[in-house]
Amino acid sequence: MKFVSEYRDPEAARQYAERIARMVTRPWTIMEICGGQTHAIVKYGLDALLPATLTLVHGPGCPVCVTPVEFIDKAIEVAGRPEVTFCSFGDMLRVPGTSTDLLAAKANGADVRIVYSPLDAVAAAQAHPDRQVVFFAVGFETTAPANAMAVRQAEQLGLTNFSLLVAHVLVPPAMEAILASPDNRVQGFLAAGHVCAVMGYTEYEPIASRYRVPIVVTGFEPLDILHGIALCVAQLEAGRAEVENQYARAVRREGNRSAQELIRQVFTVVPRRWRGVGEIPASGLGLQAAYAAFDAERRFGPAAAPRDEASECRAGQILRGVLKPHECPAFGTRCTPERPLGAPMVSSEGACAAYYRYRRSSPDQTVPAGAASRD
């Protein structure tokens, strides 16, 4: 597939790994922000190709993982109403709430549907005027334009039976929270390529200079990630701390202005609680007052007060890169994708799910990058 296959070339990956090994003179710790990047790293065994002194830690960029438990509880409550058709990305269905999950609610008769796009939920609302269609709007800056578009289309269509349960989060405030934490060990970042495709990367420039960390906007294929790591290591070794763009085929410095305008029209920046992390100021998106009519929390009552995780799940430490998934005592035993204690074990972007799927038998054993070409 064009723009994909060539970035999975095992020989080029080997050459990149060799060059990176020669560049490294000291131990470095680099965090990849996005769960999609984590999965590529673990799936293709990229970390095993790198020198032992270069540590990759996995970041908070898994929207399913960071959605707070009170929003899952709220989603289950709203989905259980007889008049509601509750639409969600599939990943959210098995994320544990306080006592149950959306999949169990569906099994118990709630009208819960998996959709690929919030625009499909708008179409459902248009087709079924007798149903209250609610879309679970989670995600980072990547899904915000689609969710904003859904609201604009619903407005244009004059729909009064469509609303969003909004739990949107933003990347830069989470990076700052990680860097400001006393137990931080991150020295450089691979920024999430598709978040930057929407937002551009000017907002990362003050973070790079304030905290003296290199930030490399990076794509999702194996060679993208190795290229991103090479650029990051080159900066670290040279004592530079700049924002660089590895993923220029998809990301422009100013981002996608139309998508940003759409986000600004519909959403406003709000404080947001992150599951396992706590509240981070100005780290989320909520609906603008002008679009309050499309707010499911307004229509069906607000989400419950914040509550702490009752389980032994260490998601907070996993999501801040302090702990690796296999270092959690429940990993693979009391916590599995079938019976997850926390969201990182559920999501296709969760770090725990990646470790469980690709290296359960031995966390240090990895597949060779050559496996990439057969995928």
Next chain:
Amino acid sequence: MCLAVPGKITSITEGDPLQRAGKVSFGGVLKDVNLACVPAAKVGDYVIVHAGLAISILDEAEAEETFRYLRQIEELGSALGPSA
């Protein structure tokens, strides 16, 4: 949710700006995609799509950069010798 593979636009239906849409082929699988945020996109372009909305047009010229950089560091490595 942040993971997406590029798809090729095979047709575009113009109309209301919010509804500008097209068919995008992902390795042969066709999906309906909203193209409102990529007004410059034309048939044959590759786009990154998230949750049914295209957010970026891929730049063919920039796509070579990852391989160019590898050649550069290869040459640098050779110039500095095997112990570099």
